[in-house]
Amino acid sequence: MATTGEEALGTEQPGPSAPVLSARDMWKSYGRVVALRGVDIDVYPGEVLGLVGDNGAGKSTLIKCISGAEYPDSGTIFLEGQEVVFHGPLAARHAGIEVVHQTLGVAPQLDITSNLYLGREVRRGGFRGSVFRMLDVRTMRRQAAEKVKSLGIATIQDITQAVETLSGGQRQAVAVARAAAFGSKVLIMDEPTAALGVRESGQVHQLIASLRDSGLPIILISHNMPALWDLANRVAILRLGRVAAILAPAESSMEEAVAIMTGAKAASHPPGTNG
Amino acid sequence: MANLPRQDQLVSDRGPEPPRAVPAGQREAHHAEALEAARHRHRWQGPLYSLQRLLHRHAALGPLLVLVLSAGVFELLHPGFLRLENISLMLQQLAVLGSLAIGQTMIMLTAGIDLSVGALMILAQMIMGELAINSGVDPVLALVIGVAFGALMGLVNGALTARVRLPPFIVTLGTLGIFTAIGLRLSGGATLFFGGSALAGSAISSSSNALLWTGTFLSIGSFTVTTGVLLMVALYIVFAYVLAWTAWGRHVYAVGDDLNAARLAGIRVRSLIASVYVVAGAIYGLAAWVQIGRVGSVSPDISSTLNLDSITAVVIGGTSLFGGRGVMIGTLFGALIVQVFNTGLELVGVNALYLPLAEGILVISAVALDHWIRAIKD
The missing domain is CATH 3.40.50.300 (P-loop containing nucleotide triphosphate hydrolases)
Structure with a gap:
């Protein structure tokens, strides 16, 4: 065999x-x-x-x-x-190759956007991004909302919510969304x-x-x-x-x-x- | 056949309990309503839940309320407490502790703790003083070396914590003793004065010596601050920005929040933790500069309570001991609260013994509040 x-x-x-x-x-x-x-x-x-x-x-x-x-x-x-x-x-x-683990691989106190973009944050353009390393929070939030919506996680409404305020299923949905969202x-x-x-x-x-x-x-x-x-x-x-x-x-x-x-x-x- | 999985394992969920310590029965009941409840919850959870949510979203709100309240009470007990002269004085007294608490905040956000903060600050200023006063090194160079030394010792703390993976409590308890001993050995326990004596030191204008620059007074009417206070405020602004608006700042929170999740997200968690201790060490070096400017000399006999006081300020400021939660401005409020109690109790004429008592109650209340806020459910 x-x-x-x-x-x-x-x-x-x-x-x-x-x-x-x-x-x-x-x-x-x-x-x-x-x-x-x-x-x-x-x-x-x-x-x-x-x-x-x-x-x-x-x-x-x-x-x-x-x-x-x-x-x-x-x-x-x-x-x-x-x-x-x-x-x-x-x-x-x-x-x-993305892995979603059984233990919830999300940082509970960070909000949904930060979790989705953790480790691949988007910086602003221009000197604010290159010199001051400023994050483009607005773009990240907008794209995170789109991704969450496109995945059909309807129960998540506020993208700035801390993950620990979500139910276990929603948290795992965030972990799945993160794994699936970035061209995996x-x-x-x-x-x-x-x-x-x-x-x-x-x-x-x-x-x-x-x-x-x-x-x-x-x-x-x-x-x-x-x-x-x-x-x-x-x-x-x-x-x-x-x-x-x-x-x-x-x-x-x-x-x-x-x-x-x-x-x-x-x-x-x-x-x-x-x- | 003996290995056949049990039926309940096949059909229902298995494995470890979720992170929240909720009994299984209660959990099921909770889940049964979760979807419907989530949408309407805030309506029928009452004002206490609204408060919990509010404090959960805004970590600095609690400390701000306590600060306003305590300042108001002391103003009532001792009219004139909030006069500009007194506020100026409090800010000047706060500058060193306030600066140290910035580094302590970032370390505690990673779920670490630094017991050596005061000792490292004292050692850094002994190095600066030794170089500038006894070795004739240019004060600017002495300052740079002192700050770099702080960062280097931060790296020692960070490497032992992140690489050797020792608990930060033990690492910094050890370096607390080591830094204190080296500081005393270096100075022989004696205070170093600029110009050779206490009198000569006061004659040297701060403009001629970069190390004393932080003691320069600036006045707007009856409001007087030192450049040291401004340096502290600048540090708060810089690191509040760094924590809130840069990827490094996000990673600091993530690492303290859930080390594994941060690692799975691709953050190099060991390097990140070490870098936090290095940055904190450099901040302690700058705090040493503020200290030298404030007293005009370099002494190893600075209150050793700075180590614990910085932790007190950070905890009262709403930063969680367990990491991942807190904001920089909260620490400023926390440090101000400590200072308000310090000055206020003194002005009211209460026995000095009551200060640690008040601080103790505040710290325990702050941690209890933190526990309650973290238990939030939706």
């Missing part, structure tokens, strides 16, 4: 259906613990790729390797067909609703759906199987550091996925054949 990466590589062709992000034969071990044993993953434009697996299956490690937080022992990553190597999360981010190519969401209540999770799921429909490819890690079955086009099941199966929610049941995940059932489809 671990050798199917070769086949998948062969099927890689340029064109509209070419994957935006591909990881090939990813290996990673921590001391004697092998977390990834040759994982292959493709993400296509406009799809949500679900990523599930039991604890220790290698989900987090895979995501860390793709997003530059960890360096894989071996394996290659292709972004839009180009081989890329990331030395740190910032490099991955600059290349267009792939959005990775690591259990974005794990810290949220049922209703707030629903808000975030809606946001994911609208992002998917706008064409942004998303890798979604979640333990919330019903939500995954709702949102994902394909679900990759990791088990013991390998892709055990890739299922299409339209054709497979959640029970099947759980069975494969836990090893109770061997995968009926070989991985890489898209269900």
